[in-house]
Amino acid sequence: xxxSTPESYLAEWNQRLLDFEESRHVSxxxxxxRNLVRNRLLLTGTILALLVVGAGLLGPIIIGGDYELIxxxxxxxxxxxxxxxxxxxxxxxxxxxxxxxxxxxxxxVAVGVTGLALVVGLALGTVAGxxxxxxxxxxxxxxxxxxxxxxxLVAVLFAGGLGEGLLSVILAVGLVNMAAIARVVRGxxxxxSEREFIEAARAGGLSNGxxxxxxxxxxxxxxxxxxxxxxxxxxIIAEAALSFIGLGAQPPLPSLGQMVAEGRNFLQLNHxxxxxxxxxxxxxxxxxSLIGDGLRDVFDPRLRHEAKGVEAT
Amino acid sequence: xxxxxxEIQGILDEYQQKKLSRRQFLKKAxxxxxGATVAAGLLASCGGDEEPxxxxxxxxxxxxxxxxxxxTTTEAMPAGPTKGGTLREGYNRDVSKHDPITTNWYDPxxxxxxxxxxxxxxxxxxxxxxxxxFGVSDDGLEYWFAVEDRQSHSGGTITAADVAEFYxxxxxxxxxxxxxxxxxxxxxxxxxxxxxxxxxVGTYGxxxxxxxxIANINTxxxxxxxxxxxxxxxxxxxxxxxxxxxVDATGPFQHTEWVPGSxxxxxxxxxxxxxxxxxxxxxxxxxxxxxRWSVITEAGQRATQLENGDIDTLINPAxxxxxRLESNPDLTVYRHPEWxxxxxxxxxxxxxxxxxxxxxxxxxxxAVEREGMVQALLFGNGAATYGPFPTPDRYxxxxxxELNNYDVDxxxxxxxxxxxxxxxDGVRTRNGTRLExxxxxxxxxxxxxxxxxxxxxxxxxxxxANVNVVDRAVWxxxxxxxxxxxxxxxxxxxxxxxIIPLFCNSAVIPSPNWSHAREERIDQAIADWQAAxxxxxxxxxxxxLQLAWAELLxxxxxxxxxxxxxxxxxxxxxxxFVWLLYPYYNDTWIES
Numbered sequence: 002x003x004x005s006t007p008e009s010y011l012a013e014w015n016q017r018l019l020d021f022e023e024s025r026h027v028s029x030x031x032x033x034x035r036n037l038v039r040n041r042l043l044l045t046g047t048i049l050a051l052l053v054v055g056a057g058l059l060g061p062i063i064i065g066g067d068y069e070l071i072x073x074x075x076x077x078x079x080x081x082x083x084x085x086x087x088x089x090x091x092x093x094x095x096x097x098x099x100x101x102x103x104x105x106x107x108x109x110v111a112v113g114v115t116g117l118a119l120v121v122g123l124a125l126g127t128v129a130g131x132x133x134x135x136x137x138x139x140x141x142x143x144x145x146x147x148x149x150x151x152x153x154l155v156a157v158l159f160a161g162g163l164g165e166g167l168l169s170v171i172l173a174v175g176l177v178n179m180a181a182i183a184r185v186v187r188g189x190x191x192x193x194s195e196r197e198f199i200e201a202a203r204a205g206g207l208s209n210g211x212x213x214x215x216x217x218x219x220x221x222x223x224x225x226x227x228x229x230x231x232x233x234x235x236x237i238i239a240e241a242a243l244s245f246i247g248l249g250a251q252p253p254l255p256s257l258g259q260m261v262a263e264g265r266n267f268l269q270l271n272h273x274x275x276x277x278x279x280x281x282x283x284x285x286x287x288x289x290s291l292i293g294d295g296l297r298d299v300f301d302p303r304l305r306h307e308a309k310g311v312e313a314t
Numbered sequence: 315x316x317x318x319x320x321e322i323q324g325i326l327d328e329y330q331q332k333k334l335s336r337r338q339f340l341k342k343a344x345x346x347x348x349g350a351t352v353a354a355g356l357l358a359s360c361g362g363d364e365e366p367x368x369x370x371x372x373x374x375x376x377x378x379x380x381x382x383x384x385x386t387t388t389e390a391m392p393a394g395p396t397k398g399g400t401l402r403e404g405y406n407r408d409v410s411k412h413d414p415i416t417t418n419w420y421d422p423x424x425x426x427x428x429x430x431x432x433x434x435x436x437x438x439x440x441x442x443x444x445x446x447x448f449g450v451s452d453d454g455l456e457y458w459f460a461v462e463d464r465q466s467h468s469g470g471t472i473t474a475a476d477v478a479e480f481y482x483x484x485x486x487x488x489x490x491x492x493x494x495x496x497x498x499x500x501x502x503x504x505x506x507x508x509x510x511x512x513x514x515v516g517t518y519g520x521x522x523x524x525x526x527x528i529a530n531i532n533t534x535x536x537x538x539x540x541x542x543x544x545x546x547x548x549x550x551x552x553x554x555x556x557x558x559x560x561v562d563a564t565g566p567f568q569h570t571e572w573v574p575g576s577x578x579x580x581x582x583x584x585x586x587x588x589x590x591x592x593x594x595x596x597x598x599x600x601x602x603x604x605x606r607w608s609v610i611t612e613a614g615q616r617a618t619q620l621e622n623g624d625i626d627t628l629i630n631p632a633x634x635x636x637x638r639l640e641s642n643p644d645l646t647v648y649r650h651p652e653w654x655x656x657x658x659x660x661x662x663x664x665x666x667x668x669x670x671x672x673x674x675x676x677x678x679x680x681a682v683e684r685e686g687m688v689q690a691l692l693f694g695n696g697a698a699t700y701g702p703f704p705t706p707d708r709y710x711x712x713x714x715x716e717l718n719n720y721d722v723d724x725x726x727x728x729x730x731x732x733x734x735x736x737x738x739d740g741v742r743t744r745n746g747t748r749l750e751x752x753x754x755x756x757x758x759x760x761x762x763x764x765x766x767x768x769x770x771x772x773x774x775x776x777x778x779a780n781v782n783v784v785d786r787a788v789w790x791x792x793x794x795x796x797x798x799x800x801x802x803x804x805x806x807x808x809x810x811x812x813i814i815p816l817f818c819n820s821a822v823i824p825s826p827n828w829s830h831a832r833e834e835r836i837d838q839a840i841a842d843w844q845a846a847x848x849x850x851x852x853x854x855x856x857x858x859l860q861l862a863w864a865e866l867l868x869x870x871x872x873x874x875x876x877x878x879x880x881x882x883x884x885x886x887x888x889x890x891f892v893w894l895l896y897p898y899y900n901d902t903w904i905e906s
Contacts, residue, residue, distance in 0.1 A: 251781060252765070266614040
């Protein structure tokens with residue numbers, strides 16, 4: 002130790018603490034990257050997600066066309082017929098183009114919902130868990146109240162207030178998912194707040210904001226991201242479900258749920274109109290779920306140790 | 315085949331040459347002394363059709379429905395009516411309150427529970443049902459109906475005075491305006507008299523519909539605590555359980571259960587004295603024990619439930635399932651033009667910048683490929699409509715077919731001429747206003763498909779219709795609120811001449827004249843119709859109305875679907891025909 006004054010002594014310890022935290026994160030990241038490659042769930046999920054996202058983003062550019070364009074002389078075509086890669090629907094619209102646009106819609110909703118839920122959920126959960134007292138009680142009460150409502154009911158309420166459409170879906174699903182994330186984050190923060198490194202940071206005189214930014218957030222981000230990956234799947238399913246019942250994407254803008262709903266009346270005539278968007282929905286949710294499971298394996302030390310134990314035996 | 319007597323052979327020959335219907339054959343055979351069983355055997359041996367083509371044919375005085383199809387499946391004739399069993403019928407709408415005065419629609423159950431004072435026979439002629447005879451005075455100002463005192467389901471008695479009182483209360487109903495030329499009702503002995511404001515050829519039409527079917531008005535008043543001061547707005551009437559729990563009428567079946575969203579159930583009234591309808595074969599109580607209507611709003615489910623044996627008869631299967639049902643030898647499909655139509659309203663008063671000028675409306679109308687919609691959406695089971703009436707209507711004016719034809723070039727020319735300039739994004743603008751509007755559509759699969767199809771066709775000529783799919787209740791609430799520029803509506807009513815004026819008469823703004831159309835020509839044609847004392851005057855008024863609609867476009871007509879009914883061949887005596895919305899159930903029985 003070279004410091005001579007108490008202030009410089011404290012500053013040096015703070016710096017060493019920060020360096021330690023930083024090195025810990027670097028090693029965590031490196032380890033995570035290594036696991037990304039080794040983890041089969043994660044790899045499979047990522048490949049599937051890349052395929053679906055790639056189709057959504059590049060599909061319309063590659064094959065071109067108008068998802069609204071109707072053709073009464075070529076309705077209910079099966080895949081690979083009449084110049085229609087994936088067939089046509091009851092109005093003669095190209096299923097492939099509509100599918101790719103629907104994937105975009107699902108992704109946009111998923112990103113919108115999860116972004117909203119993650120940012121607000123993290124903020125509220127952290128404040129509630131870290132500050133405690135009346136902040137915790139009031140925020141937790143609100144979160145529990147929101148979490149207690151069925152998602153569909155919230156969506157119906159939003160649709161009633163704002164009208165049917167994607168905005169209502171994003172706000173409704175985002176609100177419920179936000180409450181879920183906030184509750185988990187609050188629990189994590191409560192646990193972390195009692196840990197030594199936080200105590201040390203407090204003792205070191207760091208401000209609450211700095212402790213949250215520098216010490217709490219990095220530690221809760223990983224579990225929050227794992228949780229968010231799960232809620233991406235929830236958002237995709239919720240959007241499809243709400244569009245299926247007419248509360249989500251409004252025609253002619255396609256969405257997977259709406260395509261399934263429109264196609265179900267023609268199951269015996271041309272099941273592809275339902276099967277194709279249905280399978281796409283399954284693939285999207287499966288890929289996100291696999292990624293979530295993979296991330297959990299990577300970030301959760303208990304599962305890592307269990308895995309090691311299994312390998313050892 | 316054994317040799318038949320010349321008389322019987324003659325009847326058989328006539329039947330095989332389709333000169334006789336099955337009913338006529340059985341009657342003639344009976345007159346020739348042949349028992350029902352033997353007659354049925356003879357029919358079976360020569361391939362008897364359950365219902366002849368004539369069942370759905372138009373009367374000789376009107377143009378034959380172009381798309382009328384005879385039942386498609388032949389079946390062996392069973393021995394004869396057997397009593398018992400519950401008919402399970404699939405219904406494509408939710409069940410409505412079984413009260414003719416306050417209901418918002420009438421279901422098939424009205425044809426089982428209630429009797430109208432007159433009804434319509436398969437040839438399109440009015441015949442007695444509740445009454446025993448009817449007629450009109452020489453000056454056309456009084457229509458009389460002879461009625462006997464009738465017992466009702468509750469055991470009460472309905473007199474001619476009660477029937478007149480029922481009609482008096484019915485005039486408070488929202489639908490009563492359809493019979494506006496009928497000034498009042500009174501009774502004289504065993505006659506009910508309708509006193510006319512003016513002679514009117516349309517008098518019998520509304521009286522034969524569900525809204526004028528006769529309830530025991532005494533029970534109705536008791537349950538609803540009716541008083542004359544408040545009319546139908548009285549608290550007692552609003553909170554009345556009449557039509558949901560209590561129903562009292564004179565039809566062959568009694569109201570038993572009414573569960574919205576699920577089903578309604580009626581059971582046979584054993585004290586039914588028999589019907590006055592001349593073409594009913596069964597003159598006594600019904601053969602069936604009960605009828606249960608299951609609500610199947612999911613279009614794709616209807617046919618499947620029939621094929622699976624979950625239901626015996628079906629009203630309006632999805633159009634895409636028809637070919638499959640028709641190829642099923644266990645089923646019989648009935649198709650005929652339906653008294654209905656899909657049209658788009660355009661609110662001209664609150665959105666004059668969009669729809670205030672005729673050329674814009676005409677431009678949009680010319681952008682619609684109606685024939686293509688019929689093929690793609692109805693699978694050919696319907697017709698394009700260029701005016702307000704379905705083509706088989708007795709007053710149909712074919713000249714409307716020269717107007718509003720699919721012509722994208724003409725549509726663009728009209729919109730250009732109206733000052734709408736095509737924007738770089740494919741949407742036209744005029745004086746800074748984009749040709750973009752909300753297009754409200756009810757959340758029902760066919761209506762959504764029609765809305766989407768119309769919107770896609772409008773976009774081709776630079777009009778952006780943003781389809782907004784809403785629930786039925788929301789649709790009506792918003793359509794009447796002056797805030798919706800355009801919407802799709804499907805009307806269903808057995809007499810086009812009565813219902814169409816509601817959607818274009820300036821007297822009924824804002825609802826159901828959602829377009830807020832104020833066209834002198836149209837109003838005059840409607841007034842002429844309600845003052846028409848002769849068929850010639852009626853035809854002229856109706857032609858004027860149709861041409862004015864097609865030329866001035868208060869609404870844009872799209873298409874009209876066929877009414878379709880399907881039954882399992884175990885069901886007999888269930889024979890829907892073109893002039894009525896639903897079949898009667900007096901003759902219906904199920905083969906055990």
